[in-house]
Structures are given as C-alpha cells and as structure tokens.
Amino acid sequence: MTAVPAVHYLRPARCPCCDAAGRPVDGPLRMRGHGLRERQVYGPLQAGGAPQLVTVHARRYRCSACGAIVVVVPRGLLPRRRYTASAIGWVLARVGLDGATTPTVRAEVCSCAIVGVAAAERWLAPSRWIEASRRGQLFPRLGRHGAESTRVQIAERTAMQLVALSPRGDAGERAPHLAFRGAALAA
Incomplete structure (x- = not known):
C-alpha cells in the first residue's frame, strides 16, 4: 500500500463505464494515466496490530473514448470508506x-x-x-x-x-x- 507501481502495471483492461478496451492490440491506448491522488486510510496493517493512519497513492486513468476517470487503489480498500x-x-x-x-x-x-x-x-x-x-x-x-x-x-x-x-x-x-x-x- 505504500509503494506506487508504474502506470502500465495498474492500467485497467477495460473502461468500467463504456467497456472500451484499455489497451487495444491494434490501436492506441484508451485508458491513459491521469496522475495520482492521495487517500488517507485508517486501520491496523496486521490483525490485532496497532492502528495506523496510512497515506495511499491511488493511480488515476482517463478513458479517451468516454472521458471517465477511473481510480485504481490497492487491494483491501473499499470505495468511499475511510477505513481499510x-x-x-x-x-x-x-x-x-x-x-x-x-x-x-x-x-x-x-x-x-x-x-x-x-x-x-x-x-x-x-x-x-x-x-x-x-x-x-x-x-x-x-x-x-x-x-x-x-x-x-x-x-x-x-x-x-x-x-x-x-x-x-x-x-x-x-x-x-x-x-x-x-x-x-x-x-
């Protein structure tokens, strides 16, 4: 949750809004990197561990087909929740x-x-x-x-x-x- 992977590692395969391929074989990228967003989350990193406040860097992608912005977060985070x-x-x-x-x-x-x-x-x-x-x-x-x-x-x-x-x-x-x-x- 603390390391930020490169853009191409997290690129979504498809846009969740228009279902366009993120990286078509015969065409240009549709899901392009659109920066990072910081998100603070609460909770222990281990079961029974000490509670912590961790800042997570979430990658953002923009679909060139429909303009939707997609945020990719590490596994274990829920949408619109402050706690893991x-x-x-x-x-x-x-x-x-x-x-x-x-x-x-x-x-x-x-x-x-x-x-x-x-x-x-x-x-x-x-x-x-x-x-x-x-x-x-x-x-x-x-x-x-x-x-x-x-x-x-x-x-x-x-x-x-x-x-x-x-x-x-x-x-x-x-x-x-x-x-x-x-x-x-x-x-």
Whole structure:
C-alpha cells in the first residue's frame, strides 16, 4: 500500500463505464494515466496490530473514448470508506462475534487520539457499515441480509462470511483475525 507501481502495471483492461478496451492490440491506448491522488486510510496493517493512519497513492486513468476517470487503489480498500476493508472486517467480527462495544473496538482500529464527546460513548461508523452490509453495498460479493435481522446479527453473519473467505492459518486462530484477512480479499 505504500509503494506506487508504474502506470502500465495498474492500467485497467477495460473502461468500467463504456467497456472500451484499455489497451487495444491494434490501436492506441484508451485508458491513459491521469496522475495520482492521495487517500488517507485508517486501520491496523496486521490483525490485532496497532492502528495506523496510512497515506495511499491511488493511480488515476482517463478513458479517451468516454472521458471517465477511473481510480485504481490497492487491494483491501473499499470505495468511499475511510477505513481499510480489513479494519471493517475486524470491527464487524469483534461486535458481532465477540460482543465488544464500539468504543473498545474503535481504540483497536482508529489511530485518532482525540474524539468528540459523543464518540466517547458510541461510535457511529459500525452502524453505517452494518446498514451498508444489510443492503449488500459494503462487500457486494457477500450479498444482502434480511431486513428482519438485527444489527448484531448482520455483523455476525457478515463476519462469518468474511471468515469463510479467509485463507486458513493456525488451528487456534480467532475469528476476528480470520475476518481481517477475509475482508481484504472480499474488497
């Protein structure tokens, strides 16, 4: 996440908007490099590690066919989310499977030392993530969850789906560690 690969390594094969080939065999490039954009993301780099704030350089490409701008980010980042997918998976597993409170989990994934008065008692980001998961927008390949389910049930189900996606490690490894790795693959 800290190294910036060359433009040709990350060039999209197709434009997601018009489906034009990014690098046609018999023609000029359609997906051209369009600079870099910095993006700050929160979360530990390892399961159970110290929370960090990392600046990621995302490559931008412009489609010459339709003019769309495409941003290519490292695996493990979700669109329009401040936290890494792994950090979100960790939070959902801790809340849904371990029954941890949101202020406790916030201290595990957020590197901010200063929080507001309301944030000391309740952290709202997990509620947003759970609602996005209910609609199938957080990790789209996991699907939707039933409208009758509670937030804790949705967090639990999403975490278990992320655990199932995770490559297996040690036999005694805890579910939040597996959800952390599975979320990076589901992003």
